[in-house]
Amino acid sequence: MPAHSLSFDPDDRYHAFLTTCSRAEHGNGPLKGIAVAVKDNISTKGIETTCASRILKGYIPPYDAHVVSLLKAAGAAVVGKTNMDEFGMGTTTENSAFGPTLNPCDTLRVPGGSSGGSAAAVAGGMVKMALGTDTGGSIRCPAAFCGITGLKPTYGRVSRFGLIAYSNSLEQIGPMGKTVSDVATLMGIIAGHDRRDSTSQARPFSHTLKADVKGLRIGIPGEYFGPGVDPEIASVVRRAIGRLEELGAVTVPCSIPSMQYALAAYYVTCTSEASSNLARFDGVRYGPAPDTKKAWHEAFQEVRREGFGPEVRRRIMLGTFALSSGYYGKYYAKAQIARQNVKADFARILAGVDVIAGPTMPSIAFTFGEKSDPLSMYLADILTVPANLAGIPAISVPCGKVRGMPVGLQIMGKHFEDERVMDVAYAYEQAVS
Amino acid sequence: MVTEHEVQHIAELADVGINKDELETFTHQFNAILDYFDTLDLVKGEQAANDELFNVMREDETETPLTQEEVLRNAPATEDGFIKAPRVM
Numbered sequence: 085m086p087a088h089s090l091s092f093d094p095d096d097r098y099h100a101f102l103t104t105c106s107r108a109e110h111g112n113g114p115l116k117g118i119a120v121a122v123k124d125n126i127s128t129k130g131i132e133t134t135c136a137s138r139i140l141k142g143y144i145p146p147y148d149a150h151v152v153s154l155l156k157a158a159g160a161a162v163v164g165k166t167n168m169d170e171f172g173m174g175t176t177t178e179n180s181a182f183g184p185t186l187n188p189c190d191t192l193r194v195p196g197g198s199s200g201g202s203a204a205a206v207a208g209g210m211v212k213m214a215l216g217t218d219t220g221g222s223i224r225c226p227a228a229f230c231g232i233t234g235l236k237p238t239y240g241r242v243s244r245f246g247l248i249a250y251s252n253s254l255e256q257i258g259p260m261g262k263t264v265s266d267v268a269t270l271m272g273i274i275a276g277h278d279r280r281d282s283t284s285q286a287r288p289f290s291h292t293l294k295a296d297v298k299g300l301r302i303g304i305p306g307e308y309f310g311p312g313v314d315p316e317i318a319s320v321v322r323r324a325i326g327r328l329e330e331l332g333a334v335t336v337p338c339s340i341p342s343m344q345y346a347l348a349a350y351y352v353t354c355t356s357e358a359s360s361n362l363a364r365f366d367g368v369r370y371g372p373a374p375d376t377k378k379a380w381h382e383a384f385q386e387v388r389r390e391g392f393g394p395e396v397r398r399r400i401m402l403g404t405f406a407l408s409s410g411y412y413g414k415y416y417a418k419a420q421i422a423r424q425n426v427k428a429d430f431a432r433i434l435a436g437v438d439v440i441a442g443p444t445m446p447s448i449a450f451t452f453g454e455k456s457d458p459l460s461m462y463l464a465d466i467l468t469v470p471a472n473l474a475g476i477p478a479i480s481v482p483c484g485k486v487r488g489m490p491v492g493l494q495i496m497g498k499h500f501e502d503e504r505v506m507d508v509a510y511a512y513e514q515a516v517s
Numbered sequence: 518m519v520t521e522h523e524v525q526h527i528a529e530l531a532d533v534g535i536n537k538d539e540l541e542t543f544t545h546q547f548n549a550i551l552d553y554f555d556t557l558d559l560v561k562g563e564q565a566a567n568d569e570l571f572n573v574m575r576e577d578e579t580e581t582p583l584t585q586e587e588v589l590r591n592a593p594a595t596e597d598g599f600i601k602a603p604r605v606m
Binding site: 137142143144146147185279282283342344345347348349351354361363366367368369370372373374375376377378379380381382383384385386389392394397398400401402403404405406411413414415417418419420421422423456458459463516 | 519524526527529530531532533534535536539543546547549550551552553554555556557558559560561562563564565566573575583586587590591592593594600601602604605
């Protein structure tokens, strides 16, 4: 039973939260009394969980996600639910049905997405750590844009039970914090097997960070520094990698040829999975009431047209199209081969190096409205989606600034070597702080 | 190229509904995205090898489920312990 409570009344000038708990109960444990924010697509018993969508307004989960049970068991105070792009679909948090989150580093710019609220809550000093989810960069992008640290764990390292699914084969829940230590602490609480998620593995995280990169081999893919990447970002990230070299790491040039179609493979896969996952939102078991006097499809369409924002409807339609007979072979089947090629490229490179490093994002945080065209927003995910397609761990750690805005250094590693990518990030962080 | 008519058809298949005034923009965006997806034509082969997937089975044991009250709490319309839905026929 919770023995204590924490009062939480933040000055949420960045609109990081959708729901706050003014008195958050908590017990004892390694996170005793520490305020932790949880992204609003992660189920919290008794606390409204909307995925930043009108279709889930008022939905109160009757159970906790596995990660939330683990947080509570560790004594953490779950103080609120953070803003996001609706159902995780976006790179800016502008797709929230309840208004965008502002970037604490420059309120005229987006915090990144889709875990923009979690990043802003940490960067704005409202919480020490937060949970996000990462389907194609949704933890790493806002971490990079807001100047904090965020880890996308290896696929299967963290249970997805209670995460409201968008694209099951790609997404993972992961930790976000100001420092690599905070991220490691939170990862230690949430990682491990859960029988309710059959893709979760018995790989708990219990690791003491080591700031030692002597002799470490770092692969540097040319594609991460090529066309489409802001040259100033490329140069800041190269300097950061140079710092790791000064600490004794060795860099090795490499190439990921499958990058040429990785982004297309990602968007075909995630929209296809979304078209199936989001079929459950019909307003019948939860959500706004459909007109029960109308015929099923008419009532269903009405609820979903009103309840989903345009990007969610666009992705459901794209996925429906990609899976439809006549187009399945051209889109979905090809995307799955492409995904295996991405995985094979990483396996080949990581057989010769310990980690791969590059920028997290090809640009600094956008100004509001800058990415109003959907395709131009999708293109911003080019450097983060490969790790999701391959299922490997990837961390973003702050590594400097361009035009006053934070830049993220991304470290990717072998499956289940989350410890190693965190050690490399930690070594960099310790060297520059 | 997909036409406005096809986009409307997909919207109906996906049950997301579409307003007349959205159709032109949606079709335009759809075509730009599909053009980009054409980079997948570079991928060789027709079907991904299926050698890494395996089933994870467990014993079919009964557990304590949510109560009826908990299950119905979020439903917008209920009657006699059932959830009310639009008519199917």
